[in-house]
Amino acid sequence: MFFAGRSEDFESLLGGINESCNSAPPVLIGGDDVARLAADADRRGHYPGIPYDFLDFTLGSAHCDGTSELYAELSRLFPEECAKVPNSSLDGHAALGFDAVKLYVNAVKQLREEAAQMPLTPPAVWHAISGVHGDGALDGASGIISFGGEVDRQVPLDKLLSVQRIDRTGRPAQAGFCGRVGGRKQAAWCPALEPEEG
Structure with missing residues (x-):
C-alpha cells in the first residue's frame, strides 16, 4: 500500500x-512527508511492530554529529538542539533547503565572476543555474x-530518491x-x- 498523505494521517x-x-x-510505503514521523524517535516508537518504507530525497538517517558541511554547521549553530536529539535521525528537508540555497549562491557567484556588469535578475540566475552540470x-x-547542460530543464538530472526502511528495530535504515x-x-x-550533455 502506498501512502501519499500527511505524516499525521x-x-x-x-x-x-x-x-x-x-x-x-x-506492506507499506509512504511519501517523503512520512520522513518527519520517522525522524522523531518518540512518535516512531509508538508502533514498533509495524515495519514500513518511505521515500526520501536524501540518503536519510543523518545526525547532528554527521561530517557533512550541513550537519557540521548545524552542530556549530545549534549545539543545544543537537544535544536534545543524539539518537534521532533528521528528516531530509534541511538538506534540501541547504542545497537549494547553496545552488542559488553558486549561481550568483558564477554570474559575478563571468559577467560582473550583468544585473542580477531572476532570468539571469535561472540561466546560471542551468549551467550547473558536468564538472560544475x-x-x-x-x-x-x-541540470545536464539543458537551459530549459526545471529539475535536476537523476535527482536522488532513496527508500528508507523502518523495521522492528525502530530506526531508519537505507533500503536503496x-x-x-x-x-x-x-x-x-x-x-x-540519464547521460549529461556536453
Whole structure:
C-alpha cells in the first residue's frame, strides 16, 4: 500500500493497522512527508511492530554529529538542539533547503565572476543555474545536483530518491536509492541514469 498523505494521517493508519492486523501488517510505503514521523524517535516508537518504507530525497538517517558541511554547521549553530536529539535521525528537508540555497549562491557567484556588469535578475540566475552540470555539478547534502547542460530543464538530472526502511528495530535504515550521490552506485532496480550533455 502506498501512502501519499500527511505524516499525521500516516500515524492514524499505523494505529489502525496496529489494532486490526498487527500480526500480519500489509506492506507499506509512504511519501517523503512520512520522513518527519520517522525522524522523531518518540512518535516512531509508538508502533514498533509495524515495519514500513518511505521515500526520501536524501540518503536519510543523518545526525547532528554527521561530517557533512550541513550537519557540521548545524552542530556549530545549534549545539543545544543537537544535544536534545543524539539518537534521532533528521528528516531530509534541511538538506534540501541547504542545497537549494547553496545552488542559488553558486549561481550568483558564477554570474559575478563571468559577467560582473550583468544585473542580477531572476532570468539571469535561472540561466546560471542551468549551467550547473558536468564538472560544475553541485555535490550537495541531498546528492549530486546537475541540470545536464539543458537551459530549459526545471529539475535536476537523476535527482536522488532513496527508500528508507523502518523495521522492528525502530530506526531508519537505507533500503536503496536511485540517482546520483557522490561516487556511489544506485540500486540495481533503478532506471538507468540519464547521460549529461556536453
